[in-house]
Amino acid sequence: MSLTTTPLSLFSHARPVAAATGAALLVLLGGALAAQPAQAAVNPTIHMTHGVEYMSGGIGQDEAQLMETVSPRWPASFEFAIKDGRRADFAAGVHVTVRDSHGTALLDNVVSGGPFMVARLEPGRYEVEARIGGQTLRQTLQVSPGAPAKAVFEWPAGTDMASAGTRTVR
Template sequence: MQIPVAGAAPSEVTSGQATYISGGVGSDEAAEMKSMASRYALEVVSVVKTEPREEYTADFRILIRDKTGKTVVDAVSEGPFFLANLPDGSYQVEAIQNDLRKLQRVLIKKGTHQRLVFVWPR
Protein backbone atom coordinates (compact mmCIF):
# COMPACT_ATOMS: atom_id res chain seq x y z
CA MET A 1 0.00 0.00 0.00
CA GLN A 2 1.24 3.48 -0.86
CA ILE A 3 2.19 5.83 1.98
CA PRO A 4 1.11 9.42 1.24
CA VAL A 5 3.62 12.25 1.59
CA ALA A 6 2.18 15.60 2.65
CA GLY A 7 2.17 18.08 -0.22
CA ALA A 8 3.36 15.50 -2.72
CA ALA A 9 1.63 15.07 -6.06
CA PRO A 10 -0.18 11.75 -6.49
CA SER A 11 2.03 8.98 -7.82
CA GLU A 12 1.26 5.70 -9.56
CA VAL A 13 1.29 2.41 -7.70
CA THR A 14 1.72 -0.98 -9.37
CA SER A 15 0.04 -4.07 -7.93
CA GLY A 16 0.56 -7.14 -10.10
CA GLN A 17 -0.77 -6.21 -13.56
CA ALA A 18 -2.76 -3.25 -12.22
CA THR A 19 -1.45 0.31 -12.12
CA TYR A 20 -3.38 2.96 -10.24
CA ILE A 21 -3.26 6.46 -8.87
CA SER A 22 -5.60 8.27 -6.49
CA GLY A 23 -6.08 11.80 -5.29
CA GLY A 24 -8.02 14.92 -6.10
CA VAL A 25 -8.06 16.71 -2.75
CA GLY A 26 -8.13 20.43 -3.43
CA SER A 27 -9.12 22.15 -6.65
CA ASP A 28 -5.68 21.94 -8.34
CA GLU A 29 -5.23 18.23 -7.65
CA ALA A 30 -8.86 17.53 -8.64
CA ALA A 31 -8.29 19.29 -11.97
CA GLU A 32 -5.08 17.28 -12.49
CA MET A 33 -6.84 13.97 -11.78
CA LYS A 34 -9.72 14.87 -14.11
CA SER A 35 -7.27 15.70 -16.91
CA MET A 36 -5.48 12.37 -16.42
CA ALA A 37 -8.64 10.23 -16.30
CA SER A 38 -8.88 9.50 -20.03
CA ARG A 39 -5.43 7.84 -19.93
CA TYR A 40 -6.75 5.14 -17.60
CA ALA A 41 -9.15 2.29 -18.36
CA LEU A 42 -11.10 2.80 -15.12
CA GLU A 43 -12.11 5.94 -13.26
CA VAL A 44 -13.82 5.61 -9.88
CA VAL A 45 -15.31 8.69 -8.21
CA SER A 46 -16.66 8.87 -4.65
CA VAL A 47 -19.26 11.47 -3.66
CA VAL A 48 -21.57 12.19 -0.71
CA LYS A 49 -25.16 13.10 -1.53
CA THR A 50 -25.98 16.56 -0.23
CA GLU A 51 -28.68 19.01 -1.19
CA PRO A 52 -28.77 20.46 -3.76
CA ARG A 53 -25.65 18.72 -5.14
CA GLU A 54 -23.03 16.08 -4.44
CA GLU A 55 -19.68 16.66 -2.73
CA TYR A 56 -16.50 14.71 -3.35
CA THR A 57 -15.30 12.45 -0.55
CA ALA A 58 -11.90 10.86 0.03
CA ASP A 59 -10.37 8.02 2.03
CA PHE A 60 -12.60 5.24 0.75
CA ARG A 61 -11.30 1.71 0.49
CA ILE A 62 -11.44 0.14 -2.94
CA LEU A 63 -11.24 -3.55 -3.77
CA ILE A 64 -11.11 -4.69 -7.38
CA ARG A 65 -11.62 -8.40 -8.07
CA ASP A 66 -11.26 -10.20 -11.39
CA LYS A 67 -13.84 -12.65 -12.77
CA THR A 68 -12.34 -15.49 -10.69
CA GLY A 69 -12.77 -13.48 -7.48
CA LYS A 70 -9.05 -12.77 -7.08
CA THR A 71 -8.35 -9.36 -5.57
CA VAL A 72 -6.16 -7.39 -7.99
CA VAL A 73 -6.32 -4.06 -6.11
CA ASP A 74 -6.82 -3.43 -2.38
CA ALA A 75 -6.17 0.22 -1.60
CA VAL A 76 -7.41 3.30 0.21
CA SER A 77 -8.02 6.15 -2.19
CA GLU A 78 -6.21 9.32 -1.16
CA GLY A 79 -8.89 11.47 -2.75
CA PRO A 80 -12.24 11.27 -4.48
CA PHE A 81 -10.67 10.09 -7.75
CA PHE A 82 -9.20 6.62 -8.27
CA LEU A 83 -7.76 5.84 -11.72
CA ALA A 84 -6.60 2.37 -12.75
CA ASN A 85 -5.22 0.51 -15.74
CA LEU A 86 -6.17 -3.16 -15.65
CA PRO A 87 -5.86 -6.05 -18.10
CA ASP A 88 -8.92 -6.63 -20.29
CA GLY A 89 -11.67 -8.48 -18.46
CA SER A 90 -14.68 -8.32 -16.16
CA TYR A 91 -14.19 -6.88 -12.69
CA GLN A 92 -16.18 -6.35 -9.52
CA VAL A 93 -15.37 -3.02 -7.88
CA GLU A 94 -16.21 -2.70 -4.19
CA ALA A 95 -15.98 0.63 -2.39
CA ILE A 96 -16.17 0.90 1.40
CA GLN A 97 -16.87 4.18 3.21
CA ASN A 98 -17.78 4.44 6.91
CA ASP A 99 -18.66 0.71 7.11
CA LEU A 100 -20.97 0.95 4.07
CA ARG A 101 -20.14 -1.33 1.13
CA LYS A 102 -21.19 -0.82 -2.47
CA LEU A 103 -20.50 -3.02 -5.48
CA GLN A 104 -20.43 -2.30 -9.19
CA ARG A 105 -19.31 -4.42 -12.12
CA VAL A 106 -17.27 -3.18 -15.04
CA LEU A 107 -15.91 -4.58 -18.30
CA ILE A 108 -12.45 -3.34 -19.25
CA LYS A 109 -11.48 -3.43 -22.93
CA LYS A 110 -8.33 -2.04 -24.51
CA GLY A 111 -8.82 1.51 -25.76
CA THR A 112 -11.93 2.22 -23.69
CA HIS A 113 -12.55 4.29 -20.56
CA GLN A 114 -15.09 3.27 -17.93
CA ARG A 115 -16.33 5.61 -15.18
CA LEU A 116 -17.98 4.40 -11.97
CA VAL A 117 -19.48 6.77 -9.40
CA PHE A 118 -20.16 5.66 -5.84
CA VAL A 119 -22.71 7.88 -4.07
CA TRP A 120 -22.81 7.75 -0.27
CA PRO A 121 -25.49 9.04 2.10
CA ARG A 122 -24.68 12.03 4.27
Protein backbone atom coordinates in the same frame (compact mmCIF):
# COMPACT_ATOMS: atom_id res chain seq x y z
CA MET B 1 13.25 64.77 -14.67
CA SER B 2 10.20 65.03 -16.94
CA LEU B 3 6.98 62.99 -16.84
CA THR B 4 8.03 61.27 -20.07
CA THR B 5 11.15 59.80 -18.49
CA THR B 6 11.60 56.11 -19.35
CA PRO B 7 12.87 53.63 -16.76
CA LEU B 8 16.21 53.41 -18.58
CA SER B 9 16.71 57.18 -18.36
CA LEU B 10 16.73 56.81 -14.58
CA PHE B 11 20.18 55.26 -15.01
CA SER B 12 21.46 58.00 -17.36
CA HIS B 13 23.49 59.71 -14.66
CA ALA B 14 25.40 56.46 -13.98
CA ARG B 15 28.06 54.95 -16.13
CA PRO B 16 26.75 53.16 -19.25
CA VAL B 17 27.77 49.74 -17.85
CA ALA B 18 25.75 50.30 -14.67
CA ALA B 19 22.75 51.43 -16.74
CA ALA B 20 22.92 48.32 -18.93
CA THR B 21 23.34 46.07 -15.88
CA GLY B 22 20.35 47.66 -14.14
CA ALA B 23 18.18 47.35 -17.25
CA ALA B 24 19.22 43.72 -17.76
CA LEU B 25 18.42 42.94 -14.15
CA LEU B 26 14.92 44.44 -14.54
CA VAL B 27 14.30 42.41 -17.70
CA LEU B 28 15.56 39.18 -16.13
CA LEU B 29 13.57 39.66 -12.94
CA GLY B 30 10.40 40.48 -14.86
CA GLY B 31 10.83 37.45 -17.13
CA ALA B 32 11.54 35.13 -14.22
CA LEU B 33 8.44 36.25 -12.37
CA ALA B 34 6.25 35.94 -15.47
CA ALA B 35 7.57 32.42 -16.17
CA GLN B 36 6.57 31.11 -12.73
CA PRO B 37 3.20 29.33 -12.66
CA ALA B 38 0.80 30.49 -9.95
CA GLN B 39 0.83 27.02 -8.41
CA ALA B 40 2.13 23.92 -10.11
CA ALA B 41 0.04 20.78 -9.60
CA VAL B 42 2.05 17.77 -8.54
CA ASN B 43 1.01 14.39 -9.84
CA PRO B 44 -0.15 12.03 -7.12
CA THR B 45 2.10 9.00 -6.65
CA ILE B 46 1.51 5.99 -8.89
CA HIS B 47 1.32 2.81 -6.80
CA MET B 48 1.43 -0.83 -7.87
CA THR B 49 -0.12 -3.88 -6.26
CA HIS B 50 -0.52 -7.36 -7.78
CA GLY B 51 0.88 -5.98 -11.05
CA VAL B 52 -1.77 -3.24 -11.34
CA GLU B 53 -0.77 0.42 -11.38
CA TYR B 54 -3.15 2.86 -9.74
CA MET B 55 -3.19 6.48 -8.68
CA SER B 56 -5.59 8.37 -6.47
CA GLY B 57 -6.06 11.97 -5.46
CA GLY B 58 -8.08 15.05 -6.20
CA ILE B 59 -7.77 16.94 -2.94
CA GLY B 60 -7.80 20.62 -3.88
CA GLN B 61 -8.93 22.20 -7.12
CA ASP B 62 -5.61 21.83 -9.00
CA GLU B 63 -5.21 18.15 -8.14
CA ALA B 64 -8.89 17.42 -8.90
CA GLN B 65 -8.50 19.06 -12.31
CA LEU B 66 -5.33 17.05 -12.94
CA MET B 67 -7.07 13.76 -12.04
CA GLU B 68 -9.99 14.60 -14.34
CA THR B 69 -7.55 15.43 -17.14
CA VAL B 70 -5.57 12.17 -16.88
CA SER B 71 -8.49 9.81 -16.23
CA PRO B 72 -9.34 9.25 -19.94
CA ARG B 73 -5.79 7.95 -20.43
CA TRP B 74 -6.30 5.17 -17.87
CA PRO B 75 -8.45 2.10 -18.65
CA ALA B 76 -10.49 2.43 -15.42
CA SER B 77 -11.47 5.37 -13.25
CA PHE B 78 -13.47 5.66 -10.05
CA GLU B 79 -15.13 8.64 -8.40
CA PHE B 80 -16.33 8.78 -4.78
CA ALA B 81 -18.94 11.17 -3.33
CA ILE B 82 -21.65 11.54 -0.71
CA LYS B 83 -24.79 13.22 -2.09
CA ASP B 84 -27.87 14.72 -0.51
CA GLY B 85 -29.65 15.73 -3.71
CA ARG B 86 -28.53 19.37 -3.93
CA ARG B 87 -24.82 19.10 -3.24
CA ALA B 88 -22.11 16.49 -3.02
CA ASP B 89 -19.19 15.95 -0.69
CA PHE B 90 -16.27 14.38 -2.50
CA ALA B 91 -15.00 11.53 -0.37
CA ALA B 92 -11.40 10.55 0.35
CA GLY B 93 -10.09 7.67 2.41
CA VAL B 94 -12.37 5.21 0.60
CA HIS B 95 -11.29 1.55 0.85
CA VAL B 96 -11.35 0.03 -2.64
CA THR B 97 -11.17 -3.62 -3.71
CA VAL B 98 -11.17 -4.68 -7.38
CA ARG B 99 -11.64 -8.38 -8.24
CA ASP B 100 -11.25 -9.96 -11.66
CA SER B 101 -13.78 -12.39 -13.18
CA HIS B 102 -12.17 -15.27 -11.23
CA GLY B 103 -12.64 -13.48 -7.89
CA THR B 104 -8.93 -12.66 -7.49
CA ALA B 105 -8.35 -9.33 -5.75
CA LEU B 106 -6.11 -7.16 -7.94
CA LEU B 107 -6.50 -4.08 -5.76
CA ASP B 108 -7.18 -5.30 -2.24
CA ASN B 109 -8.48 -2.76 0.26
CA VAL B 110 -6.35 0.11 -1.09
CA VAL B 111 -7.24 3.50 0.35
CA SER B 112 -8.00 6.40 -1.99
CA GLY B 113 -6.01 9.57 -1.43
CA GLY B 114 -8.90 11.65 -2.75
CA PRO B 115 -12.22 11.46 -4.55
CA PHE B 116 -10.68 10.10 -7.77
CA MET B 117 -8.82 6.87 -8.49
CA VAL B 118 -7.51 5.53 -11.80
CA ALA B 119 -6.17 2.05 -12.52
CA ARG B 120 -4.44 0.25 -15.38
CA LEU B 121 -6.74 -2.73 -15.64
CA GLU B 122 -6.59 -5.13 -18.58
CA PRO B 123 -9.75 -5.45 -20.71
CA GLY B 124 -12.27 -7.59 -18.86
CA ARG B 125 -15.05 -7.62 -16.31
CA TYR B 126 -14.37 -6.55 -12.71
CA GLU B 127 -16.29 -6.37 -9.46
CA VAL B 128 -15.45 -3.18 -7.57
CA GLU B 129 -16.20 -2.57 -3.89
CA ALA B 130 -15.87 0.86 -2.31
CA ARG B 131 -16.26 1.24 1.46
CA ILE B 132 -16.61 4.28 3.70
CA GLY B 133 -16.95 3.56 7.37
CA GLY B 134 -19.31 0.59 7.56
CA GLN B 135 -21.08 1.13 4.22
CA THR B 136 -19.94 -0.75 1.13
CA LEU B 137 -21.12 -0.11 -2.44
CA ARG B 138 -20.51 -2.61 -5.25
CA GLN B 139 -20.47 -2.20 -9.01
CA THR B 140 -19.51 -4.25 -12.03
CA LEU B 141 -17.04 -2.52 -14.35
CA GLN B 142 -16.45 -3.61 -17.95
CA VAL B 143 -13.08 -2.45 -19.31
CA SER B 144 -12.89 -2.57 -23.11
CA PRO B 145 -9.77 -2.09 -25.26
CA GLY B 146 -9.20 1.57 -26.10
CA ALA B 147 -12.28 2.84 -24.23
CA PRO B 148 -11.89 4.04 -20.65
CA ALA B 149 -14.46 2.74 -18.15
CA LYS B 150 -15.75 4.76 -15.21
CA ALA B 151 -17.57 3.82 -12.02
CA VAL B 152 -19.11 6.50 -9.81
CA PHE B 153 -19.82 5.59 -6.20
CA GLU B 154 -22.32 7.85 -4.42
CA TRP B 155 -23.27 7.23 -0.82
CA PRO B 156 -26.42 8.84 0.59
CA ALA B 157 -26.17 11.81 2.95
CA GLY B 158 -25.62 10.72 6.53
CA THR B 159 -23.12 8.01 5.57
CA ASP B 160 -20.78 7.28 8.47
CA MET B 161 -17.61 9.19 7.64
CA ALA B 162 -15.68 8.12 10.73
CA SER B 163 -12.75 6.84 8.69
CA ALA B 164 -12.91 9.02 5.58
CA GLY B 165 -12.45 12.64 4.60
CA THR B 166 -14.83 14.81 2.58
CA ARG B 167 -14.81 17.99 0.54
CA THR B 168 -17.99 19.83 -0.43
CA VAL B 169 -18.72 20.46 -4.12
CA ARG B 170 -21.54 22.78 -5.20
